[in-house]
Amino acid sequence: MDTFADASPAEARQFIREGKWVRPTSGVSSGFTQANLVVLPKESAFEFLLFCHRNPKACPVLDVTEPGLFAPSAVAPDADLRTDIPKYRIYRNGVLEEERTDITDLWRDDMVGFLIGCSFTFEQxxxxxxxxxxxxxxxxxxxxxxxxxxxxxxxxxxxxxxxxxxxxxxxxxxxxxxxxxxxxxxxxxxxxxxxxxxxxxxxxxxxxxxxxxxxxxxxxxxxxxCGVTPQAVAMNSKPKMVITHAPGHMFITDLKDEQFSVL
The missing domain is CATH 3.30.2040.10 (PSTPO5379-like domain)
Structure with a gap:
Protein backbone atom coordinates (compact mmCIF):
# COMPACT_ATOMS: atom_id res chain seq x y z
CA MET A 1 0.00 0.00 0.00
CA ASP A 2 1.86 3.02 -1.28
CA THR A 3 -0.64 5.56 0.03
CA PHE A 4 -2.27 3.44 2.78
CA ALA A 5 -5.64 4.69 1.47
CA ASP A 6 -7.24 1.34 2.27
CA ALA A 7 -5.63 0.89 5.69
CA SER A 8 -7.93 0.85 8.70
CA PRO A 9 -7.31 3.62 11.24
CA ALA A 10 -5.69 1.13 13.63
CA GLU A 11 -3.42 -0.17 10.85
CA ALA A 12 -2.49 3.36 9.78
CA ARG A 13 -1.66 4.38 13.34
CA GLN A 14 0.49 1.26 13.71
CA PHE A 15 2.39 2.13 10.51
CA ILE A 16 2.90 5.63 11.86
CA ARG A 17 4.00 4.38 15.30
CA GLU A 18 6.57 2.13 13.63
CA GLY A 19 7.94 4.97 11.52
CA LYS A 20 6.67 3.52 8.24
CA TRP A 21 4.71 6.67 7.35
CA VAL A 22 6.38 10.02 8.09
CA ARG A 23 4.50 12.04 5.51
CA PRO A 24 1.29 14.09 5.26
CA THR A 25 -1.80 11.95 5.82
CA SER A 26 -4.15 13.34 3.18
CA GLY A 27 -5.76 10.29 1.55
CA VAL A 28 -4.66 7.83 4.27
CA SER A 29 -7.45 5.59 5.68
CA SER A 30 -9.93 6.97 3.18
CA GLY A 31 -13.34 7.62 4.73
CA PHE A 32 -12.11 8.06 8.29
CA THR A 33 -11.87 11.39 10.08
CA GLN A 34 -8.50 12.99 10.67
CA ALA A 35 -7.71 15.56 13.35
CA ASN A 36 -5.27 18.30 14.28
CA LEU A 37 -3.52 18.02 17.65
CA VAL A 38 -2.77 20.61 20.31
CA VAL A 39 -1.21 19.56 23.64
CA LEU A 40 -0.97 22.01 26.54
CA PRO A 41 -0.36 21.89 30.28
CA LYS A 42 -3.56 21.82 32.35
CA GLU A 43 -2.97 25.40 33.52
CA SER A 44 -3.54 26.65 29.96
CA ALA A 45 -6.21 24.16 28.88
CA PHE A 46 -9.29 26.13 29.92
CA GLU A 47 -8.20 29.27 28.12
CA PHE A 48 -7.47 27.26 24.98
CA LEU A 49 -10.84 25.49 25.19
CA LEU A 50 -12.45 28.93 25.44
CA PHE A 51 -10.43 30.05 22.41
CA CYS A 52 -11.79 27.07 20.46
CA HIS A 53 -15.34 27.87 21.60
CA ARG A 54 -14.95 31.44 20.36
CA ASN A 55 -13.38 30.36 17.06
CA PRO A 56 -15.31 27.23 16.04
CA LYS A 57 -14.69 27.63 12.31
CA ALA A 58 -10.92 27.31 12.78
CA CYS A 59 -10.89 25.10 15.90
CA PRO A 60 -13.84 22.69 15.98
CA VAL A 61 -13.11 20.40 18.95
CA LEU A 62 -13.62 16.66 18.42
CA ASP A 63 -12.18 15.41 21.72
CA VAL A 64 -10.30 16.60 24.80
CA THR A 65 -8.33 14.22 27.01
CA GLU A 66 -8.24 14.18 30.80
CA PRO A 67 -4.97 15.59 32.21
CA GLY A 68 -2.18 13.05 31.80
CA LEU A 69 -4.18 10.64 29.63
CA PHE A 70 -2.89 10.08 26.10
CA ALA A 71 -5.71 7.90 24.72
CA PRO A 72 -8.50 10.01 23.17
CA SER A 73 -11.44 7.98 24.43
CA ALA A 74 -14.14 9.63 22.31
CA VAL A 75 -12.48 9.19 18.91
CA ALA A 76 -9.85 6.41 19.19
CA PRO A 77 -9.69 4.79 22.65
CA ASP A 78 -6.87 2.38 21.69
CA ALA A 79 -4.63 5.10 20.25
CA ASP A 80 -1.68 6.95 21.75
CA LEU A 81 -1.38 10.68 21.12
CA ARG A 82 2.34 10.50 21.98
CA THR A 83 3.29 8.23 19.08
CA ASP A 84 0.45 7.98 16.54
CA ILE A 85 1.07 11.15 14.52
CA PRO A 86 3.72 11.09 11.75
CA LYS A 87 5.43 14.27 12.90
CA TYR A 88 5.03 16.61 15.86
CA ARG A 89 6.10 20.20 16.45
CA ILE A 90 7.26 21.62 19.79
CA TYR A 91 6.87 25.35 20.37
CA ARG A 92 8.43 27.03 23.39
CA ASN A 93 7.69 30.68 24.12
CA GLY A 94 6.31 31.06 20.60
CA VAL A 95 9.34 29.61 18.85
CA LEU A 96 9.31 26.36 16.89
CA GLU A 97 12.21 24.50 18.51
CA GLU A 98 12.00 21.07 16.97
CA GLU A 99 10.07 18.46 15.00
CA ARG A 100 10.04 14.83 16.05
CA THR A 101 8.10 11.60 15.54
CA ASP A 102 7.55 10.71 19.22
CA ILE A 103 6.71 12.93 22.21
CA THR A 104 6.57 10.24 24.91
CA ASP A 105 9.37 11.82 26.93
CA LEU A 106 7.64 15.22 26.85
CA TRP A 107 4.29 13.96 28.09
CA ARG A 108 3.59 14.89 31.71
CA ASP A 109 0.81 14.09 34.14
CA ASP A 110 -0.69 17.54 33.59
CA MET A 111 -0.80 17.38 29.77
CA VAL A 112 -4.18 17.85 28.05
CA GLY A 113 -4.67 16.84 24.41
CA PHE A 114 -7.10 18.60 22.08
CA LEU A 115 -8.16 17.00 18.81
CA ILE A 116 -9.51 19.53 16.33
CA GLY A 117 -11.43 18.84 13.14
CA CYS A 118 -9.48 18.74 9.87
CA SER A 119 -10.50 19.67 6.33
CA PHE A 120 -9.02 16.38 5.08
CA THR A 121 -12.33 14.94 6.30
CA PHE A 122 -14.35 16.52 3.51
CA GLU A 123 -11.80 15.83 0.76
CA GLN A 124 -13.27 12.40 0.03
CA CYS A 226 -7.56 25.48 9.00
CA GLY A 227 -6.65 23.63 12.19
CA VAL A 228 -3.09 24.90 11.91
CA THR A 229 -4.47 28.19 13.28
CA PRO A 230 -3.35 27.23 16.85
CA GLN A 231 0.25 27.11 15.64
CA ALA A 232 0.05 30.69 14.35
CA VAL A 233 -1.63 31.61 17.64
CA ALA A 234 1.18 29.91 19.59
CA MET A 235 3.78 31.91 17.69
CA ASN A 236 1.84 35.10 18.39
CA SER A 237 0.82 34.44 22.03
CA LYS A 238 4.08 32.75 23.12
CA PRO A 239 2.87 30.28 25.78
CA LYS A 240 5.65 28.42 27.60
CA MET A 241 5.07 25.20 25.65
CA VAL A 242 2.65 23.90 23.03
CA ILE A 243 2.94 20.57 21.22
CA THR A 244 1.13 20.23 17.90
CA HIS A 245 1.08 18.02 14.84
CA ALA A 246 3.30 19.14 11.97
CA PRO A 247 1.03 20.73 9.34
CA GLY A 248 -0.62 18.03 7.22
CA HIS A 249 0.58 15.21 9.49
CA MET A 250 -2.69 14.39 11.18
CA PHE A 251 -4.10 12.04 13.80
CA ILE A 252 -6.37 9.39 12.24
CA THR A 253 -9.46 8.65 14.33
CA ASP A 254 -11.78 5.64 14.35
CA LEU A 255 -14.72 7.82 13.33
CA LYS A 256 -16.11 7.83 9.81
CA ASP A 257 -16.27 11.06 7.85
CA GLU A 258 -19.98 10.72 7.27
CA GLN A 259 -20.60 10.91 11.03
CA PHE A 260 -19.75 14.60 10.70
CA SER A 261 -22.01 15.19 7.71
CA VAL A 262 -25.30 17.02 8.13
CA LEU A 263 -27.98 16.96 5.47
Whole structure:
Protein backbone atom coordinates (compact mmCIF):
# COMPACT_ATOMS: atom_id res chain seq x y z
CA MET A 1 0.00 0.00 0.00
CA ASP A 2 1.86 3.02 -1.28
CA THR A 3 -0.64 5.56 0.03
CA PHE A 4 -2.27 3.44 2.78
CA ALA A 5 -5.64 4.69 1.47
CA ASP A 6 -7.24 1.34 2.27
CA ALA A 7 -5.63 0.89 5.69
CA SER A 8 -7.93 0.85 8.70
CA PRO A 9 -7.31 3.62 11.24
CA ALA A 10 -5.69 1.13 13.63
CA GLU A 11 -3.42 -0.17 10.85
CA ALA A 12 -2.49 3.36 9.78
CA ARG A 13 -1.66 4.38 13.34
CA GLN A 14 0.49 1.26 13.71
CA PHE A 15 2.39 2.13 10.51
CA ILE A 16 2.90 5.63 11.86
CA ARG A 17 4.00 4.38 15.30
CA GLU A 18 6.57 2.13 13.63
CA GLY A 19 7.94 4.97 11.52
CA LYS A 20 6.67 3.52 8.24
CA TRP A 21 4.71 6.67 7.35
CA VAL A 22 6.38 10.02 8.09
CA ARG A 23 4.50 12.04 5.51
CA PRO A 24 1.29 14.09 5.26
CA THR A 25 -1.80 11.95 5.82
CA SER A 26 -4.15 13.34 3.18
CA GLY A 27 -5.76 10.29 1.55
CA VAL A 28 -4.66 7.83 4.27
CA SER A 29 -7.45 5.59 5.68
CA SER A 30 -9.93 6.97 3.18
CA GLY A 31 -13.34 7.62 4.73
CA PHE A 32 -12.11 8.06 8.29
CA THR A 33 -11.87 11.39 10.08
CA GLN A 34 -8.50 12.99 10.67
CA ALA A 35 -7.71 15.56 13.35
CA ASN A 36 -5.27 18.30 14.28
CA LEU A 37 -3.52 18.02 17.65
CA VAL A 38 -2.77 20.61 20.31
CA VAL A 39 -1.21 19.56 23.64
CA LEU A 40 -0.97 22.01 26.54
CA PRO A 41 -0.36 21.89 30.28
CA LYS A 42 -3.56 21.82 32.35
CA GLU A 43 -2.97 25.40 33.52
CA SER A 44 -3.54 26.65 29.96
CA ALA A 45 -6.21 24.16 28.88
CA PHE A 46 -9.29 26.13 29.92
CA GLU A 47 -8.20 29.27 28.12
CA PHE A 48 -7.47 27.26 24.98
CA LEU A 49 -10.84 25.49 25.19
CA LEU A 50 -12.45 28.93 25.44
CA PHE A 51 -10.43 30.05 22.41
CA CYS A 52 -11.79 27.07 20.46
CA HIS A 53 -15.34 27.87 21.60
CA ARG A 54 -14.95 31.44 20.36
CA ASN A 55 -13.38 30.36 17.06
CA PRO A 56 -15.31 27.23 16.04
CA LYS A 57 -14.69 27.63 12.31
CA ALA A 58 -10.92 27.31 12.78
CA CYS A 59 -10.89 25.10 15.90
CA PRO A 60 -13.84 22.69 15.98
CA VAL A 61 -13.11 20.40 18.95
CA LEU A 62 -13.62 16.66 18.42
CA ASP A 63 -12.18 15.41 21.72
CA VAL A 64 -10.30 16.60 24.80
CA THR A 65 -8.33 14.22 27.01
CA GLU A 66 -8.24 14.18 30.80
CA PRO A 67 -4.97 15.59 32.21
CA GLY A 68 -2.18 13.05 31.80
CA LEU A 69 -4.18 10.64 29.63
CA PHE A 70 -2.89 10.08 26.10
CA ALA A 71 -5.71 7.90 24.72
CA PRO A 72 -8.50 10.01 23.17
CA SER A 73 -11.44 7.98 24.43
CA ALA A 74 -14.14 9.63 22.31
CA VAL A 75 -12.48 9.19 18.91
CA ALA A 76 -9.85 6.41 19.19
CA PRO A 77 -9.69 4.79 22.65
CA ASP A 78 -6.87 2.38 21.69
CA ALA A 79 -4.63 5.10 20.25
CA ASP A 80 -1.68 6.95 21.75
CA LEU A 81 -1.38 10.68 21.12
CA ARG A 82 2.34 10.50 21.98
CA THR A 83 3.29 8.23 19.08
CA ASP A 84 0.45 7.98 16.54
CA ILE A 85 1.07 11.15 14.52
CA PRO A 86 3.72 11.09 11.75
CA LYS A 87 5.43 14.27 12.90
CA TYR A 88 5.03 16.61 15.86
CA ARG A 89 6.10 20.20 16.45
CA ILE A 90 7.26 21.62 19.79
CA TYR A 91 6.87 25.35 20.37
CA ARG A 92 8.43 27.03 23.39
CA ASN A 93 7.69 30.68 24.12
CA GLY A 94 6.31 31.06 20.60
CA VAL A 95 9.34 29.61 18.85
CA LEU A 96 9.31 26.36 16.89
CA GLU A 97 12.21 24.50 18.51
CA GLU A 98 12.00 21.07 16.97
CA GLU A 99 10.07 18.46 15.00
CA ARG A 100 10.04 14.83 16.05
CA THR A 101 8.10 11.60 15.54
CA ASP A 102 7.55 10.71 19.22
CA ILE A 103 6.71 12.93 22.21
CA THR A 104 6.57 10.24 24.91
CA ASP A 105 9.37 11.82 26.93
CA LEU A 106 7.64 15.22 26.85
CA TRP A 107 4.29 13.96 28.09
CA ARG A 108 3.59 14.89 31.71
CA ASP A 109 0.81 14.09 34.14
CA ASP A 110 -0.69 17.54 33.59
CA MET A 111 -0.80 17.38 29.77
CA VAL A 112 -4.18 17.85 28.05
CA GLY A 113 -4.67 16.84 24.41
CA PHE A 114 -7.10 18.60 22.08
CA LEU A 115 -8.16 17.00 18.81
CA ILE A 116 -9.51 19.53 16.33
CA GLY A 117 -11.43 18.84 13.14
CA CYS A 118 -9.48 18.74 9.87
CA SER A 119 -10.50 19.67 6.33
CA PHE A 120 -9.02 16.38 5.08
CA THR A 121 -12.33 14.94 6.30
CA PHE A 122 -14.35 16.52 3.51
CA GLU A 123 -11.80 15.83 0.76
CA GLN A 124 -13.27 12.40 0.03
CA UNK A 125 -16.74 13.92 -0.19
CA UNK A 126 -15.42 16.36 -2.79
CA UNK A 127 -13.79 13.53 -4.72
CA UNK A 128 -17.05 11.57 -4.68
CA UNK A 129 -18.63 14.61 -6.31
CA UNK A 130 -16.01 14.54 -9.08
CA UNK A 131 -14.12 17.51 -7.65
CA UNK A 132 -10.42 16.61 -7.69
CA UNK A 133 -8.07 17.47 -4.82
CA UNK A 134 -4.85 18.91 -6.22
CA UNK A 135 -2.59 18.11 -3.25
CA UNK A 136 -3.63 14.45 -3.47
CA UNK A 137 -3.07 14.45 -7.24
CA UNK A 138 0.39 15.98 -6.82
CA UNK A 139 1.17 13.82 -3.75
CA UNK A 140 2.14 16.75 -1.57
CA UNK A 141 0.91 18.63 1.47
CA UNK A 142 -2.04 21.00 1.20
CA UNK A 143 -0.96 24.68 1.03
CA UNK A 144 -1.79 26.75 4.13
CA UNK A 145 -1.56 30.51 4.60
CA UNK A 146 -1.60 32.94 7.51
CA UNK A 147 -4.29 35.54 6.80
CA UNK A 148 -4.98 39.11 7.92
CA UNK A 149 -8.11 37.95 9.75
CA UNK A 150 -7.75 37.90 13.53
CA UNK A 151 -9.28 35.23 15.73
CA UNK A 152 -11.37 36.14 18.76
CA UNK A 153 -9.06 36.31 21.75
CA UNK A 154 -9.40 34.11 24.84
CA UNK A 155 -7.01 34.85 27.70
CA UNK A 156 -3.45 34.59 26.45
CA UNK A 157 -4.50 32.97 23.15
CA UNK A 158 -4.72 35.43 20.28
CA UNK A 159 -3.55 35.50 16.68
CA UNK A 160 -4.40 35.22 12.98
CA UNK A 161 -6.62 32.76 11.16
CA UNK A 162 -4.82 30.18 9.01
CA UNK A 163 -6.53 28.82 5.88
CA UNK A 164 -5.97 25.87 3.58
CA UNK A 165 -6.39 26.28 -0.17
CA UNK A 166 -7.68 23.97 -2.89
CA UNK A 167 -8.01 25.03 -6.55
CA UNK A 168 -11.54 24.36 -7.80
CA UNK A 169 -12.81 24.65 -11.37
CA UNK A 170 -15.18 27.57 -11.91
CA UNK A 171 -18.06 25.25 -12.71
CA UNK A 172 -17.56 23.28 -9.48
CA UNK A 173 -17.24 26.10 -6.94
CA UNK A 174 -20.92 26.19 -5.96
CA UNK A 175 -20.96 22.42 -5.57
CA UNK A 176 -17.77 22.52 -3.48
CA UNK A 177 -19.41 25.03 -1.15
CA UNK A 178 -22.51 22.85 -0.88
CA UNK A 179 -20.50 19.69 -0.16
CA UNK A 180 -18.20 21.19 2.46
CA UNK A 181 -21.06 23.05 4.15
CA UNK A 182 -22.33 19.63 5.19
CA UNK A 183 -19.29 19.26 7.48
CA UNK A 184 -19.53 22.12 10.01
CA UNK A 185 -17.61 20.11 12.63
CA UNK A 186 -14.54 19.98 10.38
CA UNK A 187 -14.33 23.62 9.19
CA UNK A 188 -17.42 23.52 6.95
CA UNK A 189 -17.87 26.00 4.11
CA UNK A 190 -15.06 28.17 2.70
CA UNK A 191 -14.13 31.46 4.32
CA UNK A 192 -13.00 33.06 1.05
CA UNK A 193 -13.34 32.29 -2.67
CA UNK A 194 -11.18 33.64 -5.45
CA UNK A 195 -9.63 36.70 -3.82
CA UNK A 196 -6.51 35.78 -1.82
CA UNK A 197 -5.39 39.43 -1.57
CA UNK A 198 -8.53 40.30 0.39
CA UNK A 199 -7.36 38.04 3.24
CA UNK A 200 -3.74 39.12 3.08
CA UNK A 201 -2.30 36.38 0.85
CA UNK A 202 0.10 37.92 -1.65
CA UNK A 203 1.61 34.87 -3.32
CA UNK A 204 -0.10 31.48 -3.65
CA UNK A 205 3.24 29.94 -4.61
CA UNK A 206 4.68 30.70 -1.16
CA UNK A 207 2.43 29.14 1.49
CA UNK A 208 3.31 29.64 5.16
CA UNK A 209 2.79 25.91 5.79
CA UNK A 210 2.61 22.92 3.46
CA UNK A 211 3.43 22.92 -0.26
CA UNK A 212 2.44 25.05 -3.22
CA UNK A 213 0.14 23.34 -5.72
CA UNK A 214 -0.69 24.07 -9.34
CA UNK A 215 -3.62 26.39 -10.02
CA UNK A 216 -4.69 25.74 -13.59
CA UNK A 217 -6.46 27.99 -16.06
CA UNK A 218 -10.18 28.09 -15.31
CA UNK A 219 -9.67 27.30 -11.63
CA UNK A 220 -10.40 29.43 -8.57
CA UNK A 221 -8.43 29.31 -5.31
CA UNK A 222 -10.87 28.40 -2.52
CA UNK A 223 -9.90 28.86 1.12
CA UNK A 224 -11.13 27.00 4.20
CA UNK A 225 -10.41 27.72 7.87
CA CYS A 226 -7.56 25.48 9.00
CA GLY A 227 -6.65 23.63 12.19
CA VAL A 228 -3.09 24.90 11.91
CA THR A 229 -4.47 28.19 13.28
CA PRO A 230 -3.35 27.23 16.85
CA GLN A 231 0.25 27.11 15.64
CA ALA A 232 0.05 30.69 14.35
CA VAL A 233 -1.63 31.61 17.64
CA ALA A 234 1.18 29.91 19.59
CA MET A 235 3.78 31.91 17.69
CA ASN A 236 1.84 35.10 18.39
CA SER A 237 0.82 34.44 22.03
CA LYS A 238 4.08 32.75 23.12
CA PRO A 239 2.87 30.28 25.78
CA LYS A 240 5.65 28.42 27.60
CA MET A 241 5.07 25.20 25.65
CA VAL A 242 2.65 23.90 23.03
CA ILE A 243 2.94 20.57 21.22
CA THR A 244 1.13 20.23 17.90
CA HIS A 245 1.08 18.02 14.84
CA ALA A 246 3.30 19.14 11.97
CA PRO A 247 1.03 20.73 9.34
CA GLY A 248 -0.62 18.03 7.22
CA HIS A 249 0.58 15.21 9.49
CA MET A 250 -2.69 14.39 11.18
CA PHE A 251 -4.10 12.04 13.80
CA ILE A 252 -6.37 9.39 12.24
CA THR A 253 -9.46 8.65 14.33
CA ASP A 254 -11.78 5.64 14.35
CA LEU A 255 -14.72 7.82 13.33
CA LYS A 256 -16.11 7.83 9.81
CA ASP A 257 -16.27 11.06 7.85
CA GLU A 258 -19.98 10.72 7.27
CA GLN A 259 -20.60 10.91 11.03
CA PHE A 260 -19.75 14.60 10.70
CA SER A 261 -22.01 15.19 7.71
CA VAL A 262 -25.30 17.02 8.13
CA LEU A 263 -27.98 16.96 5.47
Missing amino acids: ALIRNDIPIRNIEEQCNVPMYITNRQCVRAGKFDGPLVVSMRPIQDKDVVRAVQVTSRFPSVHGSPVQIGSPHSIGIRDLDNPDFGDAVTVKEGEVPVFWA
